[in-house]
Amino acid sequence: MILVTGGCGFIGSAFILDWLHQGREPVVNLDLLTYAGHLGNLREVDSQPAYRFVRGDIGDADLVARLLGQHRPRAIVHFAAESHVDRSIAGPEAFIQTNVVGTTRLLQAACEFWKALPESEAEAFRFINVSTDEVFGSLQPGEPAFSERHQYQPNSPYSASKAAADHFARAWHHTFKLPVITTNCSNNYGPRQFPEKLIPLMIHNALAGKPLPVYGDGRQVRDWLHVSDHCSALRAVLEHGKPGETYNIGGRSERTNLEVVHTVCKVLDEARPGCRHADLIQHVPDRRGHDRRYGIDDTKIAGELGWKPSTGFEQGIRDTVHWYLTNPEWVESVTSGAYRRWVEQQYPTIQAA
Template sequence: MILVTGGAGFIGANFVLDWLTAASEAVLNVDKLTYAGNLGTLKSVQSDPKHIFARADICDRAAIDVLLSQHKPRAILHFAAESHVDRSIHGPAEFVQTNVVGTFTLLEAALAYWKTLPGADQMAFRFLHVSTDEVFGSLSANDAPFSETTPYAPNSPYSATKAASDHLVRAYGHTYGLPVVTTNCSNNYGPYQFPEKLIPLVIGNALSGKPLPVYGDGQNIRDWLYVGDHCAAIREVLARGRPGETYNVGGWNEKTNLDVVHAVCDLLDRLKAKASGSYRDQITFVADRPGHDRRYAIDARKLERELGWKPAETFETGIDKTVRWYLDNPAWVDEVASGEYRKWVEANYAQRV
């Protein structure tokens, strides 16, 4: 059995669904079910005996200790995190609590559990920490992409807390010998993404006839990684990644935010055309986010060289799959768009007009 934290969130749930389809091994799915955690995503595995769900907070050491003792996982995959930059600007305390204190608590529990394992099981155990490229800061137009040796320079409360968690994971490997591995990924997109993020926000607003808000001049660049490719990379790192190493996971798809919005609009024009005009007509430029990083780019050659992984999707194939999924699953979107979410979106974007 493996233990997955944050397995009802976007990337975690995709990983759980992917794992249960591809592997015979059970998953203990631990999630606090905050606003971004949605059990509806996991309906298809609700009756699968290989999927065991436990509602618990990673900051609750006693609860984590009990789960580890009862289920004895061979690995912990740590997805759980507060992950939205704008939310971290408005309320950084929750990010410090979940991303820093939560990771520390989980590491303490994992270390205590790992020490109880027999020698061979200790050698095979892994603590795989899923992190972000945002810990490296911002690139200029001509800078080389982030590598695993790029110095950390986080610029938002979110990325600072993820950087802190990365350092804690590394320290527990170096000081205590806990077999840790870290992945730093670029911007994920795909099915089941919470609708505060750019692509699902644009899809939802476009279909509702609302403005499509684009920060600043829309020229901020991100490397876009299809979530299914990310899940495949994590499986490879879990299976063959070397303890103590970090691996960058990227899609080799640098796009400006405006390019991404245009691509979504053009697909919607083709797949669900408006009565008149284009969805591009709804694009509205709004005040930029404070300290908005200009460019991220990932050099994922180490992962390809050492473990043979490279993304299967181009941006064009991945965004086509994504838009089609949202069009085909309006019930999921309606269910996840709670009153709390709608109030937050209204407050965040109203002040940028």
């Protein structure tokens, strides 16, 4: 079996659903259920014998040790993290506690478990540290995309905390020989993404007829990766990746934020004729320290593991919009009063949806 941390979040839940739908090994999901963790993400598998949910903190060393000893996973896939840049600017300490302290404690527990395994099991064991391209900083227009050799230059409290976690993961491999592999992915999108991120926020507000807040001039560039492609890349890394290595995972879909919002609006216009959703776009003051461009060079994972993304951006957006249109109860369940208060605080000129 495998142990997944943060499996009730957007990417973690997509990975678990995809994993179990393919009939792979059982999964234990350890998640603290903070604001972005949602049990409803896994409702379709929560009664399966191959799935078990445990509510708990990755920083709880005793709990993690008990789970490892009880279930003896062949791998840990570590998603658990505070992940939203805006929230890290408003409250950095939570990001340090979860992303740095929590990851370090998880690494230590995993190392103690791994050292006690029989040789054959120890050789097969893997710790997958799921990270972000934001650790590399910001690219200029025309500058080559991030490769695995790019210098770490994190610019936000969020990216700094993830960079620190990556360095600790590297140190646990180099010093203690724990078979760690780190992945650095670009911006994910798809079903069940908490609507504080760009694409689900635009869909949610547009459907309610609320303004669509776009930071600054909206020309910040991101590479967009459909979450299903991210899951397939992680499976390839888990099965064939080399311990101690890092792999960049991208969608080969660089777009400006404004292009993304207009694409979402176009798809919504087609789904709901008579509305021109782009009229709702409203530029708001830019985020502090906003990185201008991210881009992923996926040459390594393509060449070594034979992986490449399969979901085109336009089709991915159509599928994502369709999911939100047909699952309004999920959106309603996650957009609580706390969510509305956060939106009001973050976009003071925009009325929360």
